[in-house]
Amino acid sequence: MLEAADVRVTIGGTPILHGADITVEQGELVAVVGPNGAGKSTLARAAAGIQKLTGGEVRWDGQDVRKLRGRALARLRAFVPQRPRVPAGLTVRDAVRIGRSAHVGPLQRPTAADRDAAERAIERAGVERFADRMLTTLSGGELQRVQIAVGLAQEAPVLMADEPTSHLDLGATVSVARLLRRLADDGLGVFLVVHDLALAAAVADRVVVMSEGRTVASGPAESVLDSERLAEVWDVDASVEAGSQGQTALRVSWLGDKDTTGGSS
Amino acid sequence: MSGRRVLVVAITVAALLAGVGASLALGTIDVPLREVIDSLLGRAEEGPAKQIILQLRLPRTVDAILVGAALGVAGALLQGALGNPLASPDVIGVTAGSGFGAILILLAFPGSIALLPVGALVFGLTAATLVFVVAWIGPDGGGAGRLILAGIAIAALFAAGTTGLMTAYPDRVQSAVFFLAGGLVSDGWDEMKVVWPYFAVGFVLAVSLIRPLDRLALGDDVAASLGTRPRLIRLGAGGAAALLAAASAAIAGLLGFLGLVVPHVIRMAGGTASHGFVVPVSAIGGAALLLAGDTLARTVKPPLELPVGPFMVVIGVPMFLWLLRKAV
Amino acid sequence: MSRAATRAACLAFVLLAAALAAPATADAPKRIVALTPFSANTLAALGVKPIAIGQTLGGDANFAPSLRRVRTLALAHPNGPNMEQLASLRPGLVLSSPTWTRGNRTMRNLDMRVEVPEPLTVLDMYERIEDIAAMVDRERGGRRLVARIKREISRATRALKSRPRVMLVLGVGRTPYVFLPNSWGGYIMQLAGARLVDANAESRSGFARISDEAIVDADPDVIIGVPHARAEDLDGIRDYMRSNEIWKLTQAGQENRIYVWGDDALLQANLDVGSTISRVRTRFLKNR
Numbered sequence: 008m009l010e011a012a013d014v015r016v017t018i019g020g021t022p023i024l025h026g027a028d029i030t031v032e033q034g035e036l037v038a039v040v041g042p043n044g045a046g047k048s049t050l051a052r053a054a055a056g057i058q059k060l061t062g063g064e065v066r067w068d069g070q071d072v073r074k075l076r077g078r079a080l081a082r083l084r085a086f087v088p089q090r091p092r093v094p095a096g097l098t099v100r101d102a103v104r105i106g107r108s109a110h111v112g113p114l115q116r117p118t119a120a121d122r123d124a125a126e127r128a129i130e131r132a133g134v135e136r137f138a139d140r141m142l143t144t145l146s147g148g149e150l151q152r153v154q155i156a157v158g159l160a161q162e163a164p165v166l167m168a169d170e171p172t173s174h175l176d177l178g179a180t181v182s183v184a185r186l187l188r189r190l191a192d193d194g195l196g197v198f199l200v201v202h203d204l205a206l207a208a209a210v211a212d213r214v215v216v217m218s219e220g221r222t223v224a225s226g227p228a229e230s231v232l233d234s235e236r237l238a239e240v241w242d243v244d245a246s247v248e249a250g251s252q253g254q255t256a257l258r259v260s261w262l263g264d265k266d267t268t269g270g271s272s
Numbered sequence: 273m274s275g276r277r278v279l280v281v282a283i284t285v286a287a288l289l290a291g292v293g294a295s296l297a298l299g300t301i302d303v304p305l306r307e308v309i310d311s312l313l314g315r316a317e318e319g320p321a322k323q324i325i326l327q328l329r330l331p332r333t334v335d336a337i338l339v340g341a342a343l344g345v346a347g348a349l350l351q352g353a354l355g356n357p358l359a360s361p362d363v364i365g366v367t368a369g370s371g372f373g374a375i376l377i378l379l380a381f382p383g384s385i386a387l388l389p390v391g392a393l394v395f396g397l398t399a400a401t402l403v404f405v406v407a408w409i410g411p412d413g414g415g416a417g418r419l420i421l422a423g424i425a426i427a428a429l430f431a432a433g434t435t436g437l438m439t440a441y442p443d444r445v446q447s448a449v450f451f452l453a454g455g456l457v458s459d460g461w462d463e464m465k466v467v468w469p470y471f472a473v474g475f476v477l478a479v480s481l482i483r484p485l486d487r488l489a490l491g492d493d494v495a496a497s498l499g500t501r502p503r504l505i506r507l508g509a510g511g512a513a514a515l516l517a518a519a520s521a522a523i524a525g526l527l528g529f530l531g532l533v534v535p536h537v538i539r540m541a542g543g544t545a546s547h548g549f550v551v552p553v554s555a556i557g558g559a560a561l562l563l564a565g566d567t568l569a570r571t572v573k574p575p576l577e578l579p580v581g582p583f584m585v586v587i588g589v590p591m592f593l594w595l596l597r598k599a600v
Numbered sequence: 601m602s603r604a605a606t607r608a609a610c611l612a613f614v615l616l617a618a619a620l621a622a623p624a625t626a627d628a629p630k631r632i633v634a635l636t637p638f639s640a641n642t643l644a645a646l647g648v649k650p651i652a653i654g655q656t657l658g659g660d661a662n663f664a665p666s667l668r669r670v671r672t673l674a675l676a677h678p679n680g681p682n683m684e685q686l687a688s689l690r691p692g693l694v695l696s697s698p699t700w701t702r703g704n705r706t707m708r709n710l711d712m713r714v715e716v717p718e719p720l721t722v723l724d725m726y727e728r729i730e731d732i733a734a735m736v737d738r739e740r741g742g743r744r745l746v747a748r749i750k751r752e753i754s755r756a757t758r759a760l761k762s763r764p765r766v767m768l769v770l771g772v773g774r775t776p777y778v779f780l781p782n783s784w785g786g787y788i789m790q791l792a793g794a795r796l797v798d799a800n801a802e803s804r805s806g807f808a809r810i811s812d813e814a815i816v817d818a819d820p821d822v823i824i825g826v827p828h829a830r831a832e833d834l835d836g837i838r839d840y841m842r843s844n845e846i847w848k849l850t851q852a853g854q855e856n857r858i859y860v861w862g863d864d865a866l867l868q869a870n871l872d873v874g875s876t877i878s879r880v881r882t883r884f885l886k887n888r
Contacts, residue, residue: 052493055496055497056496057493057496057497076499077499077500077501078499079499080499081497081498081499084497085497086493086494086496086497087494087497088491088493088494088497091490091491091493091494092355092489092490092491092492092494094355094489094490094545095545096539096543096544096545096546097489097544097545097546098544101544101546102490105486105487105489105490105498106498108483108486108487108498108499108500109498109499111483113480113483154494157490157494158497161497161498299684300682300684300685300688301684301688320687320688320689320690321688323687323710324683324684324687324688327709327710328683328684328687328706328710329684382698382701383701385701385702385705386705388702439809441805442770442777442805442807442809443770443777443805443806443807444805446677447677447678447699449677450677450678451678457678457679457702457706458679458683458684458706459679459683459702459703459705459706459709460706460709460710462705462709574682574685575673575674575681575682575684575685576657576674576676576682577676577679577682
């Protein structure tokens with residue numbers, strides 16, 4: 008569905024991405040991990056068509072992202088930003104219905120089909136309980152699920168989420184993680200930018216590691232997130248272990264006897 | 273639409289109709305409503321009453337409706353596009369520019385008084401254009417913060433120009449004071465004839481921006497995800513607001529308060545920030561408020577016509593404060 | 601001729617004169633509204649009574665005694681008179697002021713006949729009087745009025761003993777706007793024998809702001825303030841003017857020749873030019 012090759016992005020004169028590659032198919036959850044400043048968000052935004060490309064190619068369903076305009080692109084991918092705005096005066100249902108815009112022509116009114124699609128999105132994201140509440144009254148976790156619902160209302164085959172759990176507590180993180188996995192299982196393609204390596208290992212079908220503006224590895228979590236990679240990219244002594252029943256754990260030598268003058272991730 | 277929203281719409285429409293009736297019937301001579309309707313339908317006999325209604329009060333009522341609606345819509349557009357509750361047409365420099373243009377004609381070229389609306393329009397739009405250019409160039413252009421700062425700077429520039437003009441022509445300053453205070457004038461259709469296209473384009477643009485502004489409310493990134501270009505929408509909203517505000521200033525001078533407060537009142541009363549509700553109902557509410565204020569300004573101390581600003585404030589502020597208590 | 605024939609001849613003469621005069625007076629408008637003191641007083645002097653006269657808010661114009669019972673319309677920016685009030689009077693002719701440009705346009709849109717016979721200085725006053733006289737069909741009265749005013753001015757400007765330097769100042773406040781020779785009051789002051797202090801300023805409006813330094817440099821013998829104020833406030837204003845530190849440095853300050861003028865006679869056109877000049881010469885210039 009999404010094919011990005013040798014993506015280069017320069018922002019304000021500073022090169023951020025020096026050639027990144029990634030693909031996402033329907034039904035698979037791809038987690039993009041890497042240290043701060045590696046360019047994960049930039050890659051997500053460039054792939055989504057929100058950030059201008061300086062070089063390289065991004066194709067959605069075979070079409071060049073630069074040639075896809077507005078609504079057509081909105082029907083191919085939904086982008087959920089990291090800290091979305093929480094406007095006053097809108098309910099959850101209002102917000103999700105706005106997510107239908109790609110399907111409603113400029114001179115048309117939303118139809119019953121659009122309202123049904125919004126309800127479906129609300130159900131899939133599990134936010135029916137507070138669908139009539141104002142956005143400003145929701146907790147962090149609830150808001151994040153609503154944002155996903157807005158993305159789902161677009162009914163696009165791929166959902167892109169930029170660090171949706173970074174500011175959530177453990178319970179909310181688990182809830183969002185389960186939602187995203189379930190969506191992938193139902194056939195949605197999910198592009199997930201995430202910090203938490205244990206989370207990435209648990210939910211992803213494939214993990215892509217980024218470092219200093221490049222994608223340096225891509226593959227299943229066990230093979231990609233080995234100790235050598237962690238030491239090389241994050242400069243830490245750590246490992247990711249998979250346990251029974253889908254549990255994962257990140258083991259870190261926090262205080263370590265290794266020479267740590269080389270900075271940190 | 274929820275019951276609450278329906279109620280708000282019904283009340284504002286009723287207020288508008290009452291305002292129209294009062295505006296046509298009341299004045300130095302009070303004309304009974306039946307005669308008013310007769311005059312409008314062409315059935316009344318010739319005479320000063322008919323002349324007053326058709327040539328003085330009717331144009332003034334239409335002016336009030338269009339200006340009130342335009343300012344309400346302009347405020348709603350800007351508050352939505354800039355994501356800032358303090359946004360109003362004054363913020364994008366239009367008011368100060370229009371003031372300068374009108375005062376220029378009033379003081380320096382009083383013989384060409386017919387050009388007053390043109391002056392207000394031209395300089396109002398020039399000021400808005402300068403604000404947009406300053407806000408857009410360079411990196412991180414088009415952000416709401418840049419726009420507001422640019423608006424403050426350009427407004428200060430034109431305000432200084434206006435003060436300079438008033439100092440240069442001290443004996444004509446009196447005629448400028450009324451314009452600066454803001455108010456409608458019973459002078460027939462002349463000015464509306466010049467200015468109506470700007471209202472028309474502004475309103476059409478505003479309607480087309482309703483859904484994009486809803487998308488913008490969810491944030492620039494989500495809006496982009498949904499296929500909207502946030503900068504373009506902001507530019508469009510600013511442009512529409514500039515057209516509406518400049519045309520309004522051309523007719524009614526520098527009327528503040530309306531553009532800032534009416535959208536808030538509508539939002540709080542209706543309990544929603546959805547632009548499909550706020551923009552049209554702000555138009556109706558703004559028109560009703562200006563009609564009420566203008567009718568009071570004309571009838572409180574006849575035959576004097578007081579500036580309309582204080583009366584709008586007297587009506588609008590208590591409503592605003594009452595709603596604010598419940599909202600908070 | 602017999603008495604009967606004489607009487608018949610007189611009657612015939614009177615009827616003939618009336619017949620000749622009638623069509624002419626039928627043209628003269630009957631319902632006249634005069635919005636300026638100049639036009640109102642000119643009409644009164646010509647024996648024509650307007651149905652309404654205009655008085656600006658806070659203005660203090662002198663109207664002829666015969667106009668005392670005439671209805672007064674309040675005049676304010678931007679239109680001048682209240683248009684509805686004016687329209688309900690159904691005027692046949694409105695004599696207006698150039699100040700009310702917007703209002704004049706509206707009046708014309710309401711199909712009223714609007715004329716603006718308002719003189720800028722004494723020089724064009726005579727023509728304006730004759731214009732008004734022609735509008736109301738009193739040409740002979742107009743010529744007589746002009747002749748009378750010329751005589752009054754001539755008497756009032758006789759034997760100018762001295763030509764003091766005079767600064768005529770508008771309003772009250774920190775910075776003086778002086779009357780220039782092309783203003784109504786400035787021209788009258790010159791007729792009264794004053795040499796106007798204007799620091800070579802020029803302005804189409806007839807007023808100019810000059811700096812304190814220019815005032816000290818010009819060193820007027822007499823300073824006259826023309827505030828827009830009520831009679832009760834005039835003393836206070838004069839004391840304020842006399843306390844002005846800069847003005848104290850001038851000849852006028854040192855000889856205590858700083859005065860205040862109370863009414864509108866120097867501010868807008870009126871017919872009392874002769875008496876105004878006399879008052880100015882006697883009370884302020886002391887050159888009679």
